[in-house]
Amino acid sequence: MHLRNFSCRILGRLVPAATRRAARAPSLGRTLCTPPVREATNARVVDLRTDSRDEASAEMLRYMVEEKVTMKELQDHAAAMLQMEDALFVPSATMGNLVAVMAHCSRRGDEMLVGDLSHMHVYEQGGSAQLAGVHSTTLNTLPNGTFDLDEMESKIRHSYPKLRYTRSRLICLENTHNIVGGCVLPLTFLKEVQALAARHGLSVHMDGARLMNAAVALGLRPATILQYTDSVTFSLSKALGAPLGAILAGPRDFIAQAARCRTALGGGIREVGLLAAAGILSLGNVRQLQEDHNNARTFAKGLLECDPPLFAVNMESVQTNIVRFHSKDPCLSVAELCHRMAQVEEGEEAALGQRIQVLTLSNLGNFIRAVWYPNVSAEDTQLAIRKMQYLASEYTRGGKNIPDPPYQN
Numbered sequence: 152m153h154l155r156n157f158s159c160r161i162l163g164r165l166v167p168a169a170t171r172r173a174a175r176a177p178s179l180g181r182t183l184c185t186p187p188v189r190e191a192t193n194a195r196v197v198d199l200r201t202d203s204r205d206e207a208s209a210e211m212l213r214y215m216v217e218e219k220v221t222m223k224e225l226q227d228h229a230a231a232m233l234q235m236e237d238a239l240f241v242p243s244a245t246m247g248n249l250v251a252v253m254a255h256c257s258r259r260g261d262e263m264l265v266g267d268l269s270h271m272h273v274y275e276q277g278g279s280a281q282l283a284g285v286h287s288t289t290l291n292t293l294p295n296g297t298f299d300l301d302e303m304e305s306k307i308r309h310s311y312p313k314l315r316y317t318r319s320r321l322i323c324l325e326n327t328h329n330i331v332g333g334c335v336l337p338l339t340f341l342k343e344v345q346a347l348a349a350r351h352g353l354s355v356h357m358d359g360a361r362l363m364n365a366a367v368a369l370g371l372r373p374a375t376i377l378q379y380t381d382s383v384t385f386s387l388s389k390a391l392g393a394p395l396g397a398i399l400a401g402p403r404d405f406i407a408q409a410a411r412c413r414t415a416l417g418g419g420i421r422e423v424g425l426l427a428a429a430g431i432l433s434l435g436n437v438r439q440l441q442e443d444h445n446n447a448r449t450f451a452k453g454l455l456e457c458d459p460p461l462f463a464v465n466m467e468s469v470q471t472n473i474v475r476f477h478s479k480d481p482c483l484s485v486a487e488l489c490h491r492m493a494q495v496e497e498g499e500e501a502a503l504g505q506r507i508q509v510l511t512l513s514n515l516g517n518f519i520r521a522v523w524y525p526n527v528s529a530e531d532t533q534l535a536i537r538k539m540q541y542l543a544s545e546y547t548r549g550g551k552n553i554p555d556p557p558y559q560n
């Protein structure tokens with residue numbers, strides 16, 4: 152089926168039908184945080200929807216069962232690795248961020264400055280307002296995940312403690328930045344933010360769910376990045392491979408307060424030796440993130456080399472394990488393209504020699520987001536490129552002209 156026809160059909164009956172099919176329970180070994188997708192028979196599935204994995208490798212499972220590791224050992228190990236005074240295990244990066252906000256902003260009505268496209272602002276249900284009583288002022292997120300420092304300075308409540316003003320207390324950064332496509336914050340920016348925060352008596356928290364990707368991309372130790380922040384959350388369960396968990400790290404008194412907040416939120420889980428073992432093993436996986444970055448870049452280049460050139464990617468933003476792209480034809484929506492990538496149509500197997508499904512998710516701003524993690528090999532990446540090439544050529548066979556790109560790559 153040509154994409155041209157596909158556009159018409161998806162707007163009609165097919166969407167509700169697909170949604171009904173998706174209600175099927177997910178199979179074991181699948182990530183549960185993403186909706187199940189119908190698997191075509193004998194198809195090779197390249198799942199690029201998320202690097203948040205809930206399945207553990209056989210090696211990880213063995214380590215979890217056989218090794219006796221305490222949570223204190225994991226926390227001490229993480230603190231040493233980050234060169235922070237102390238660290239705390241939390242079940243998720245979302246909880247780590249919320250606990251950090253609670254510990255930094257100790258008074259009800261305190262304010263944090265946070266990016267308008269940050270995970271903390273967009274995807275964490277406003278937990279800081281809902282549960283911590285913390286007011287947010289948003290900063291305009293620039294295409295590389297940074298902020299304009301003049302804007303930041305102007306938004307601090309300089310008139311506090313006059314009666315009408317809240318107390319600005321915290322600046323939140325995200326590194327790497329998810330929505331802008333895995334961009335790494337430059338060290339010069341971090342240094343300037345730290346200096347600005349110090350001038351105004353604010354703390355700096357980094358949502359570093361993918362901190363290790365940033366460190367690998369810069370070829371630096373995480374501690375070099377963190378010298379400019381007071382606290383950090385990073386995820387053990389993204390591409391590092393633990394089945395769940397995150398680490399919050401910072402000064403000792405901050406972590407003591409954070410531990411109290413974590414308990415109040417129900418995150419003070421006990422008997423967690425298995426998770427501690429998974430966490431320790433995952434911290435040994437940092438170097439392998441480079442392969443994910445290489446695969447993501449190969450895929451992005453492959454998209455640009457498709458003939459005809461149907462896909463647009465800003466290569467400057469492909470710095471780590473995330474690729475954001477869209478079709479150059481505004482008539483081919485992100486939802487349609489995502490859906491088509493996950494399908495295997497008639498004639499495709501003959502053309503590609505294989506049935507290939509590429510699973511992705513749509514992202515804010517009308518983009519598709521594809522994310523790499525260790526289960527996606529270089530070979531999977533090549534298969535995904537072949538599929539995209541097929542879709543591009545199918546598009547012209549369907550008689551479509553590709554309009555000029557919205558920006559040059």
Ligand SMILES: Cc1ncc(COP(=O)(O)O)c(C=O)c1O
Nearest residue numbers: 243244245246270329358360386
């Ligand atoms: C930048 C960022 N921060 C925080 C989170 C939340 O992580 P978790 O699912 O562990 O709560 C995510 C999840 O994708 C993320 O991308």
